[in-house]
Amino acid sequence: MSAAAKTTAVALAVLTLCALHLTLAVDLRFARMAQLIAGAAPQDFADALFVQGALPRLVMAALVGAALGLAGSLMQQLTQNALVSPMTMGVSSGAWLALVLAAIVLPGAVRSEWVALAGAAVAAALVLAVTGARGLVGMQAPLAGMAVNLLFGSMAATAMLLANPYTEHLFLWGAGDLTQTSWEPALWLLPRLLPGVVIAALLIRPLSLLRLGAQAAGGRGMVLWPVALAAALAALHLAAVSVTAVGMIGFIGLVAPNMARLLGARRAGAELWISAGLGAACLIAADVLALALQALLPNIVPTGATAAFTGAVALIWLLRRKLGAQDHAVHALPAGAARVGVMRAILLALACAALGLAALFVGVTQSGWELSFDPMLLSLRWPRVMAAASAGASMALAGCILQRLIRNPLASPDILGMSAGAVAALVGVALITGGSIHAARLPVALAGCAAALALLLWFGRRHSHAPAALALIGIALGAGLDALVRLSMAGGTAETFAILGWMSGSTYRIDAARALGLTGCALIGLVLAALALRPLTLLGAGDGIAIGRGLALAPARRLLMLLAAGVTAGVTAFMGPVSFVGLVGPHLAVLLGARRMQDQLIVAPLAGAALMVLSDWLGRIVLYPTQLPAGSVAAILGGSYFLLLLARRRGQV
Template identity: 50%
Template structure:
């Protein structure tokens, strides 16, 4: 054993650090078994060597021990996977979670559960691996080779994470009878009832041993750069093989226990902090610390479950501990220049938006509004036929609030996206990126879950309170950096991941209301009243006028911090005011409609591609495009699977997200960045 320690760990680890970590792991293991099995350490040791004869023995052998073993295996696999990814990219903020690999693996599991249940039952790792590879390919196309060691890789991973998460949610809603058992799995749960999954996972972690043996030399050469490493004999196939091994470890972990975030981010950074410098030492230490972190997180989940009398998924605990860790690591690893701004991934169009374009945009908006109200399928003689005409009074009373809400919400989210993208100087920024929509949604869900009140009762006030609370946290976190765009984006990523994990914990209870909650989270306009529609349109109009009044501030911010300060702009006040305006726009839309992802990302981007470069032009054109996109999504949601309906937010998120990712990838390849 000492020879293995000497081989794997550097000199700084050969003293007290390794024995201390080993003692901590054994202590946590004993605590975990006591919390789960109810046996004190002496009884655990005695029970370990005898066959179970009573309920406590059965609980210890077939629930407590498999769960502890699963925590150790999954934690080690995620820590090792994160270490390989970080060393390959040279980016300490990379992990399976921040790259969207976990969301891709989750989408693969959902697809297989619905369409290929036999494949999922026999080979659950392969669908997860396919989804993870899809996510990685999209992220690499978005970031490009020049963005691997900075924020573009993380922000691109967040965009892919939103898209694949929206797709998974849409599939669960459309096939609830096949996906009902996936709620707990999606929250990341380590609970076991036998040794089946542990024995399934153990042989599939064999690539970990190959990584410890084969990876150190190419990883040590990659520190010099890709060109230097290739000059010293490191083939591209070797790098791809290492990447595939890291993907495999993440995929089999998701297949076994569901989504567990942040372990692959925290463990390698802790290993570096504790003195692991060489590649082999970093790999081994990351695996050990990953097992330690996940075992400790599961101890907290078990303790909370015993205290509250209700189960808490381990994924929620890891997010609760990992989100602050991401913020701290970002401050420690990012240079001031990277904190101040994230390099844009797309460029504006070369054409100019003139009078003819405005006339075309207004005409299309009016045409879509008329079609949304007047065109729909109707049953006639056992068949469906399309009817074009002004609706009757009853249908009119149902359709005009939905159309007005779609127009207002689309315009509000698009303007919020323009403000945020110009503020952060990054076209991948949106209200979803900062976690504002998630904060409002979580406030409403917690009130419905813990206080027992109806989901939509007191909705606007609760959503506004949750959104403003998230904004307050963002402002407090960004104050020391002067609300630097890069740090604000990373703070939003951390908070969004934390809120999403808590949201999954609420849904993991598996109650009859879970699908109703998912329907609202998908952005539903089913129950919108006329008063709510009028209230939303008035609020968006007033806030939009404030956004137009801030055109000079937006123009100066786009030129850079130095030029803006030279023209007399107080950066902190300007950023604070714009963030507050974004939060209010997001809150009023989310309160009425629910969260809608990607619309605030796509509409400003299309407006820029069409030639709207000035702040006023981009705000107005993006508002019109957002209104058209959400109105089209609402109409398609009503007619695609008539008489059933699709939530417009879910449909808009999937369509806009897919188009946005494809467009960015196409631009990256056209500019040669995909080589």
């Protein structure tokens, strides 16, 4: 197909999307729409809805989509990496977190694009600090960016939960809602996008030289750092202003530049402007899907959720490409002691016991620190401490199993999307049946975990389950499932906050029965893992050794995967999703010298339990009398460790 034919086809597709968008937004004939566009005065409510609602919404979708497409193209051309974008570099989540904090601390600055730009810059600087300049060319950058996205997203959700009910209005905005009631937001956005567009136009020649390589561009007289700084600032500005205008819209900046190259955009300028046009088309298409779903569902459907779901699918599809050598690189476990030793194991057990006792008896009151043995207070605390310890031990156990089976130190139930699968299944069943999200439905959670794991392994087989690829696929899968969950949370109702509190992994609602049930699940998982010690050891040593020792690979791997899914499902069903503990627990075990499987099955659950008990205790005392969910504190601690783990490979990428 010639370039002219492709351009014509894209133009016709965009016009069709615009017509479909307006048709879904308001019930008017096309002839009347044309009259109103030409300047006819509105005569009734439908006319006014078209002029002040449907048209501004379409224009806003086009502007924001074009801005994100242009920002994504600038990032991809600067880094020569087709997987970077405002979302996969954590820029959008940085801007969003800054706006949420501003809305709580400085309400007058909630719509300030400068606040969003500062947050976006912090996120980009964090990713760059983790990966280094050389790490921007492979999967390391989007992997670090998506980790920042998870970390900042958890922090933003926690902040909104703590500030409830003053942050209820942020839910729909944060989910990426394009609903408009006047032309004011579009008129606010348009002039603020112009600086980024102008800078992009001025960078066309330098970006063309960059396609020859940094050395070749330098040989032709180009100084790299001013170009890189200008392109980065323009991309950050476009993304920050877009988030300020409509909230989180994910993956448009990833999909549009890749589509532009597929359509034959080979020159820098062509890719920039075609990416902008395709970004507008992609967001209009996502909004069309949102409008179509809105006609079927009782609540408002945020466009950000439909864009995130389709974009996550696109990211997984883009990962079909051939990996570079750095993407196949092995992420080694951290260096630690050569062996655990009896004394170190005893000290670890004593430290865990001391931490548990502190969580039970030590707290903060209005008069300061207090050591209390009040039976009534202990009756409220011991279920929380027991549940936190059981959840941490279970997630660390699941992480040990997954890291052994996949031979990937980056594997954990949350990073691989298993926790997101359980959450999606539980939320879906709760919405369909009308039941409470706090009712434990272990079979439902297990089905969701197993389905997510099956999808992950199926998508990852093309790359022979390379560590970075599998982790990025899992994060993308989790983002897609999270988008489906957000469809049910956009209303900002009491049910929304109940789901959000549960999704933060809070122990607040844990009673004695649920604590004992979660402990029972953890003990069953530990016993089954101990019985499977030989298969776990052989599979971790390699398929060849396992076959040589007579192990039936396929059944053993399936059963152990099912065990990891069951343990994760138990935690999610009783307490909600817990992030990063499944990654940190096994790593802490290795740091303490537990390199053999039999040692890890003891030390890793102890480390995971200690991390969760510490998180629950810190959540109670740090902002007293306000309480932070244990899962959110653990996510912040564990997410920071995950970024440090990626930073360890900075000099090797």
